[in-house]
Structure formats: C-alpha cells, structure tokens
Amino acid sequence: RKEVEQDPGPFNVPEGATVAFNCTYSNSASQSFFWYRQDCRKEPKLLMSVYSSGNEDGRFTAQLNRASQYISLLIRDSKLSDSATYLCVVNGLNTGFQKLVFGTGTRLLVSP
Amino acid sequence: DAGVTQSPTHLIKTRGQQVTLRCSPKSGHDTVSWYQQALGQGPQFIFQYYEEEERQRGNFPDRFSGHQFPNYSSELNVNALLLGDSALYLCASSLGVGRLYEQYFGPGTRLTVT
Numbered sequence: 363r364k365e366v367e368q369d370p371g372p373f374n375v376p377e378g379a380t381v382a383f384n385c386t387y388s389n390s391a392s393q394s395f396f397w398y399r400q401d402c403r404k405e406p407k408l409l410m411s412v413y414s415s416g417n418e419d420g421r422f423t424a425q426l427n428r429a430s431q432y433i434s435l436l437i438r439d440s441k442l443s444d445s446a447t448y449l450c451v452v453n454g455l456n457t458g459f460q461k462l463v464f465g466t467g468t469r470l471l472v473s474p
Numbered sequence: 475d476a477g478v479t480q481s482p483t484h485l486i487k488t489r490g491q492q493v494t495l496r497c498s499p500k501s502g503h504d505t506v507s508w509y510q511q512a513l514g515q516g517p518q519f520i521f522q523y524y525e526e527e528e529r530q531r532g533n534f535p536d537r538f539s540g541h542q543f544p545n546y547s548s549e550l551n552v553n554a555l556l557l558g559d560s561a562l563y564l565c566a567s568s569l570g571v572g573r574l575y576e577q578y579f580g581p582g583t584r585l586t587v588t
Contacts, residue, residue: 366516396576405564405579406517449516460507460568461530462577464516 363388368450368465375472379440383468385450386432394460395426396451397435400467406449409435440472476501478567478580486586487555495550495583499567506548507577508540509564517564523548524570552585560587 368385375381387395395412410417412424412433423436433450447467453460479498487493499506505524509517519532523542542548546567552559562584566577 403562405581408576408578411576460522460575460577461519461532462507462509462517462566463519464509466514466516 364465365389365463366450366452366465368468370466370468372469372471375440375470377440377442377472377474379472380436380438381440381470382437383435383448383450383470384432385434385465385468386430387450387452387463388431389452389463390428390431392452394453395424395433396462397422397424397433398449398451398464400447400449402447406464409448437470440470442472442474445470445472478503478565478578480563480565480580480583482583483581484584484586486588488588489555489557491555492551492553493555493585495552495563495565495585496547497550497565497567497580498547499565500578503567503569503578504546505568505570505575506542506546507566507568508548508550509566509579510534510559511562511564511582513561520550555587557587560585 397409398406399409400406412426416425421438425434449467450465507522508520511517522530526542537553539551562582564582565580568575568577
C-alpha cells in the first residue's frame with residue numbers, strides 16, 4: 363500500500379463549480395499535512411498547510427480526519443487558473459525531522 | 475526576497491557519467507531537502523541537510539550523495555548515472571527541520587540520461 367494515495371483524475375469541471383479531492387495516508391504517526399499545487403513542468407507550490415481543526419484560505423478549504431487517516435481539499439467557485447495537479451503531502455516522520463511523502467497528485471481541469 | 479534557486483535548468487548526461495546539481499535556499503532558510511520527480515509521479519524524498527549534515531535519507535542508493543555549505547547552499551551528486559535517473563530534481567528549503575516547517579521548492583533541474 364502506498365504511504366499517500368490520491369485519485370489521479372483528471373477531474374473535469376466547469377468554471378464556478380465546487381470540486382473536492384480526498385487523500386488517504388497510511389502512517390498513523392504522521393503529524394503534519396500539506397496541499398501543494400503543481401503546474402505542468404513547474405515546481406510544486408505550497409497551497410496550504412492542513413490543521414487538525416480544518417482551515418480555510420479564500421476559496422480553498424482543507425480538512426483533516428485523523429481517525430480515518432484522510433485529508434481533503436475543497437475548491438469553491440473554480441477558476442480557469444485553478445487547472446493544475448494538486449499534491450497531497452504528509453510528513454512521514456514523528457520525530458523532529460521532516461520527510462515529506464507526496465501522493466502522485468490529482469489533476470484538475472477547469473473549462474470555460 | 476530571493477526564492478529557492480537551482481542550477482542548471484536542464485542537463486543531458488550519458489549513462490555512467492557523474493552529475494552535480496546545485497541549490498541556493500530561500501533567504502533566511504537553513505535547511506535543504508532534495509527530491510526526485512519522475513514523469514507522472516509525485517516527488518520522492520532523497521535526503522535533507524541541516525547544519526551541513528545529512529539528517530534524513532529516503533530510499534535512494536549511495537550513488538546519490540550531497541553536501542551543504544556554510545552559507546546553507548547545497549549540492550546533489552549522482553554517480554554512475556542510469557537511464558532511470560532521468561527526472562526532475564527538486565530542491566526545497568525550510569527554516570529549521572521541525573515537522574511543522576513548510577518547505578518551498580525551487581524550479582528544479584531536468585536531468586536526461588541517454
């Protein structure tokens with residue numbers, strides 16, 4: 363089983379739609395979680411950290427369910443510019459050091 | 475505020491050769507991590523450097539080695555290149571090694587091994 367699993371998509375949605383991605387992780391000791399966005403042939407860019415209580419940043423909402431070991435990302439009012447691959451990332455260590463484990467990414471295509 | 479920079483942007487090497495990739499962290503950051511991203515995959519952790527020492531290592535062979543300099547910049551060296559080493563190599567920097575510290579990526583070096 364992969365440490366971090368995501369549906370690769372693609373998710374095809376019209377502008378203005380709401381879309382949600384889920385991600386599951388296998389290491390119950392993981393302590394920190396992130397969503398990164400990656401455009402084609404570019405580097406991953408940090409979209410948001412995911413906190414236990416859930417957090418929101420504009421049109422983006424991230425949730426963490428530790429009991430079920432999944433993380434979600436909700437995008438409201440999708441824009442064309444949201445088209446990208448969204449990477450779910452988990453810190454695979456419970457020590458003071460980081461070892462980020464990436465999912466393979468979920469591709470989002472927003473159409474006019 | 476300078477972000478993470480990497481050089482070179484692209485590189486073509488032949489099987490068996492050696493390559494060195496370079497990374498300068500974001501201003502104020504002291505920790506550098508290296509990742510390999512094959513086409514269609516998420517980045518895979520290679521190793522992390524802090525205080526000029528390798529602190530964590532992923533499942534990569536000893537052909538992959540690194541170094542961190544006193545100014546926090548870092549190098550990734552790969553010896554005896556294989557075709558399978560062709561990938562985008564990403565450097566990420568953070569402030570400290572704590573698990574809550576966010577990592578920021580450079581634009582990457584695209585390595586092609588022929």
